[in-house]
Amino acid sequence: MKLLPSDIVLILPPRRWKERRYSLGLLFISGYLRSNGYDNIILERKLLAGREYDNSLARELLLKKIEELKPKIIAFTGTILETNEIIELNNKIKEKIEVFSIVGGPQASVCPEEFVKNNFDAAAIGEGEETILELVRAIENNDSDLGKIKGIAYKDKEGNIRVNPRRELMDISFLPLPAYDKIDMAYHTAITNEVVRGIPVKPAMVMSSRGCPFLCSFCSTYKVFGRKVRYRNPESVKKEIEFLKNNYGVESIWFSDDTMTINKEHLLKICRIMKNLELFWTAQARVDLVDEDVVKEMKESGCLQLEFGIESGCPRLLNEIIIKQINLEQVKKAVALCRKYKIRVLANFMMGFPTETKKEMEATFNLAKSLKANIYSFSILTPLPGTDIFNRFFKDEIIMNDYKDLSFFIGKKKFNKSEVDDLKKLNDIWRKKLWLQVRIRNLTHPFLFIKIFFKLSHKKERIKFVFNKIKKLIKFNKHKSMGSEKRFGYEWGKYHQMDSNYEIQFKKWISPFSQEIFKDKKVLDAGCGMGRNSYWPLKYGAKELVAFDFDQRSVGAAKKNLSPYPNAKIEFKSIYDLPRENEFDIAFCIGVIHHLENPDLAIKNLIRAVKPGGIILIWVYGHESNEWIVKWINPLRIHLTSKLPLPILHLLTYCFSSLFWIFLKLFPQKSSYLKQVSQFKFFHLHSIIFDQLLPKIARYYKKDEAEQLLIKQGLKNVGISHPNENSWTVYGYKS
Known part of the structure; x- marks a missing residue:
């Protein structure tokens, strides 16, 4: 059978569609197939057709397009962070169509058997061009003998993995x-x-060499491209860069080579090319492979920035754990040379290495601070399968299901063999301090950005970029505040004790569900405050609960209240920045949505965090039965109480609460809600009144408005209940 372009589909995982850097590996494979007579299609962010990135939308568009194309062959690329996503997508595709599925990339090269076990027909090991071409030819010729194709894992006719x-x-x-x-x-x-990174230009990525001979224990690149360094012909590189400049108006090249400075002869040829083409460029380098002649030549050819992997300020770690083969004098000398010739420095550091002490981490931070780099990357060690550090310290402890928890900035306990427990907290503090330095230096030394603005064209687009950055910053800061997170943090700092009435309230708020729904489930509490709603699912037998809030006082109170439960994880996080995906059985958000400036984005993030078939539940203020609050109290809150200093508001509400407390105790109440409130302790009543007058944003939803919060997000079987006849609980199921 003759294969058509639509028969061969190469796929970039949807979580990568928002990235500006494209997948060079996928593009090279596509170009290689086409040059050998097999045109093909790449599915990536082009499917969004200008729409704002959303992972759920991206996955939906991808699956729809593949069902429409009905290809004979699909091929995913993927890193370890994308492993679970591509396995899930591959299974969904195979439910719809009959297709031969291939996976390649770093993770497939390291653990090919895992993908074949999980329904892939073949995993390509190492460089993909020749391997994928052979597989395509075999499928075109109906040749099922995959045993003769080098560099793959597959199942033989007996079902054994080879x-x-x-x-x-x-x-x-x-x-x-x-x-x-x-x-x-x-x-x-x-x-x-x-x-x-850090420089606003029209960029492109180019690869001029493959392979790395060095032994860094945390890196798995050599598993794909090998230890031997191979070079493209400089003329071929030149033609590619000219193509990018002429067709896409590219102004700067980022060379993706693992170490651009490893071969001086090749580097100088690239410098001449860049000088003749009058383009800026940046690259990755090693501190022990730059000298004054090289740095001077790079500067004269348009090099704006060099990226150095320094990793640590501790000689013991550099020599014994990281196997970096550099010393601190080389670090300081390389950075000084770049500064002399006005080449910017991006300094990469890591913390959390096995056996690393806090004192050694402090040495790394102090070195980073002293270098005064133009930009930093300061991450937490992530033990990638296939790396020497993984094999030495983590082998047989981390399984495939753990991959979804890997992160370069969280430092979860199961990936941490350092002597510091809370790596994230320390990393957050140090990164903020380093980035503050960077921002101050950029403000006091703006000459490069001014030079770029006047030297390069596309000035309107550049001005638009700057304004968009400012708008995003303003928007982020608005989101960051969550409308009132600091004011609520004050509240939960004052009212952090638990009370049995909270369980009565919680059961009403989750109606029509009962407490049994939480048993053996993984649960997310978004905007947990002091943990009063997180407590009950744990009591009812939840397998695991993750709760988060965006105020440290709230997080501290929640940690204290949930301390009896080791299966509770409390995080400092914004609901607008929730990276979790397809992880939870149930996500609830009680008393938060009506205080947010962008409730739709928050709900969208909750939906993404839940597994298909999982439940999303929100509780919001109701308009019905609260008309008097909307008419009289809301204007008072908007124009006065939300602007008052918190201690003053606290005192005023204390006085009013005292009077209301006496009223509730002296006079019988007809309202079921007031009957319930009359049983509350005084601190609980005061917290309710304080809570009503505290926030900067408070919405009161009518029934149809509350339902639409979930219906318009595409949830199935959306239902609604009316707790205390003055609020709404809305729930739905992720498709």
């Missing part, structure tokens, strides 16, 4: 042009500071 020997590293001298025409290059080459 791993064929790796193929030899290919000659990359004259690789075909990457398939830039198949992706959204308008997006990827728009002015941004995310590719050439």
Whole structure:
């Protein structure tokens, strides 16, 4: 059978669609297939057609397009962070159509058997161009003998997993042009500071060499490209850069080579190319492989920035754990040379290495601070499978299901073998301090940005970029405040004790569900305050509960109240910045949505965090039966009480609460809600009144408005209940 372009579909995982950096590996494979007579399609962010990125939307569009195309072959690329997503997507695709599925990339090269076990037909090990081409030819010719194809894992006819020997590293001298025409290059080459990090330019990525001979224990790149460094022909590199400049208006190149400075002869040829083309460029380098002649030549050819992997300020770690093969004098000398020739420095550091002490971490932070780099990356060690550090310290302890929890900035306990428990807290503090330094230096030394503005064209687009950055910053700060998070933090600092009446309230707020719904489930409490709602699912037998809030006082109170439960995790996090995906059985958000400036974004993030079939439940103020509050109290809150200093408001509400407390005790109440309130302790009553007059934002939803909060997000079987006849509980199921 003759394969059509629509028969071969290469897929970029949806979680990567928002990134400005494109997948060079996927583009090279696509171009290589096309040059050998097999045109193909790449599915990536182009499917969004200009719409704002949303992971759920991206996945939906991807699955719909594949069902429409009905390809014979699909091929995913994927890192360890995308492993669970691509396995899930592959299974959904195979439920709809009959297709031969391939996976490649770093994770497939390290653990190919895992993908074959999980319904992939083949996993490509190492470089993908020749391997994918052979697989495509075999499928076209109905040749089921995959045993002769080097560098793959697959199942034989008996269902046994076979791993064929790796193929030899290919000659990359004259690789075909990457398939830039198949992706959204308008997006990827728009002015941004995310590719050439920290510098707003129209960027592109180019690879001039593959392979790395060094032994860094945390890196798995060599598993794909090998230890031997191979180089593209400089003329081939030049033609590619000219193509990018002429067709996409590119202003700067980020070279993706693992170490650009490893071969001086090759580097100087690239410098001449860049100088003749009059383009800016940046690259990754090693501190022990730069000297004055090299740095001077790079500067004269348009090099704006060098990225150094320094990793640690501790000689013991550099020598014994990281195997970096550098010393601190080389670090200081390399940075000083760059400063002398006005080349910016991006300094990469890590913390949380096995056996690392707090004192050694402080040495790393102090070194980072003393270097005064132009930009930093300061992450927490992530033990990637296949790396030497993984094999030495984590092998057999981390399973595939753990991959979804890997993060470069969280430092979860199961990935932490340092002598510091709370890596995230320390990392957050140090990163903020380093970034504050960076911002101050950028303000006091703006000359590079001024030079770029006047030297380069696209000035309108550049001005638009700056204004968009300012707008995003303002929007972020608004979101960051969550309307009233600091004011609520004050409240939960005052009223943090638990009370049995909270359980009565909670059961009403989760109606029509009963407490049994939480048994053996993984639960998310979004906007947990002092943990009064998180407590009960744990009591009812939840397998695990994650609660978060965006005020440290609230988080501290919640940690204290939930301390009896080791299966509770309390995090400092904004509901607008919730990276979790398909993880929870139930997500509830009680008393938060009506205080948010952007409730739709918050609900969208909650939905993304829940597994398919999982429950999302929110509780909001109701308009019905609260008309008197909307008419009289709300204007008072908007124009006066939400602006008062918190101690003054606290005192005023104390006086009013005292009078109301006496009224409730002296006079019988007809309202079921007031009957319930009359049983509350005084501190609880005071907290309710304080809570009503405290926030900057408070919405009161009519029934249809409350239902629409979930219906318009596409949830199934949306239902609603009316707790105390003055509020709404809305729930639905993720499809």
